[in-house]
Every structure is written in C-alpha cells, then in structure tokens.
Amino acid sequence: MNSSVDQAELDKFEAMAAEWWDPAGKFKPLHGMNPVRLDYVTDQIAQACGRERKGARPFAGLRVLDIGCGGGLLSEPLARLGAEVLGADAVARNIEVARLHAAQMGLEIDYRATTAEALAAAGEAFDAVLALEIIEHVEGPAEFVATCASLARPGGAVIVSTLNRTPQSFAMAIVGAEWVMRWLPKGTHDWRRFITPAELETMMSAAGLQPVDQRGMQYNPLTGDWRLSSSDFGCNYIATALRPAN
C-alpha cells in the first residue's frame, strides 16, 4: 500500500511536539478552533451514528479514529464524551506527548505511533474517522482519503478539515500566521498543498464516500474568535462524508 508519509512534513511536527498543549504556543490556531470543530464533529458523529447529544457520555461504545492526532487536542474531548478513541500519528514524539497528557487528565485513549495505511492493512474499522488538519501534510491526499474511507465501517462517517487554496488563505495562514503573528515557524504550511472544497469532495466521491456536509471555519482577527460559517470557505473548512451502508 502507498505510504501517506512525507518525512519532511513529519520533521516539522517532531520539532514542535513539546508545544501541543500550550494554548499560546505554536498550535494556538488549533486551540482556538477546537471548540467550534468539536461542536461540529460531535453533531456529525451523533447524526451518522444515531446518537443524541444528551447525557454525560453520548458516544459510549462508538469507535473513533483520530488520524494525525498530534497531541490529542480533539481525541481528549471525544474520549470525555464516551467514545473509544484510537489516536494515531506517524510522529512517535507526538504520541508520547499525547499519552502523557491523557494520563494526567485521567483519560483512557489508545494512542499509537502509526499511519492510516497500517491501520487499514490490519483491517481496523471505526464508526467515525477524523482527519483534521493533516491532509495538507500527506503524500498523496486522494489516496489518503481513500484509506480513511476504508477505515470507516459501512454507514460510518469520515470528517476532514483543512485549508482552502485561495488568496485569502495565503494572506491568513501564510502571511498572517507564519510571517506576521509568528504562531507557526515559516514554512509550516505550503500553500500549494492546500485543497479546495470541490477537490476534497471529488476525492471523497472517488473513494466511494457520500459527501454530506461542508462548513467554513471563520477566524475573526479582531476578536480572536472562531465560528462555523455556511458561506465563508475562504480559509479553513471542515467536511463530512458517509460510507454507504451495505
């Protein structure tokens, strides 16, 4: 099976691994968007799996894969909702950081230093597969989406978030976040690898998935707030597709 690993991309994350849980550090944008994307992901998983967003552990018994989990920013709140979370990342140091933090929080999460391809080859299947802010860093994004699709059980959901390839995303994610605000080291993102919502939808359909929803994630530089948008897909966005039930 093809490997989604691009070693030069992994090296960037290896170098930043200590900062995962620092809300003011290099992953500040991920911390900022975490509440809105958690809300979105929770909604989509609940819909796909017929769960109500009620009670303390609405996702009890659901198996969720967080591929490219980094330090576990999203794995942790999903585990709190009761999901059995497998957090996978190709960078071993990220997995060490994620494990340590989950233990400090008293959370049980199955963290593994591995790739989507290896999990697929092992025949793993999940109610939901999350690939958040990873697709712009992998080798072969279309193949990567196909691998994610094969990891979802029939009827399961695949949720992908990334950056659109627009003048606006160049201004915000490259000039703003890397050159001006210096949240991220210069070169963390390669604008040419950003993916338009239409391209992502094509990849999902080609992988046999049924695209069901797309939302923009809009950052307000004046207030520092993030919100979901039905009309602004200019920079960050998140999309859901379902694997057809048998």
Ligand SMILES: C[S@@+](CC[C@H](N)C(=O)[O-])C[C@H]1O[C@@H](n2cnc3c(N)ncnc32)[C@H](O)[C@@H]1O
């Ligand atoms: C921008 S971070 C996103 C982390 C997390 N998903 C989040 O949104 O909070 C991208 C992560 O993907 C991981 N990654 C990149 N390429 C990968 C691959 N081919 N297989 C698995 N993980 C990969 C990196 O090590 C990094 O932790």
Ligand SMILES: [Mg+2]
């Ligand atoms: Mg990124």
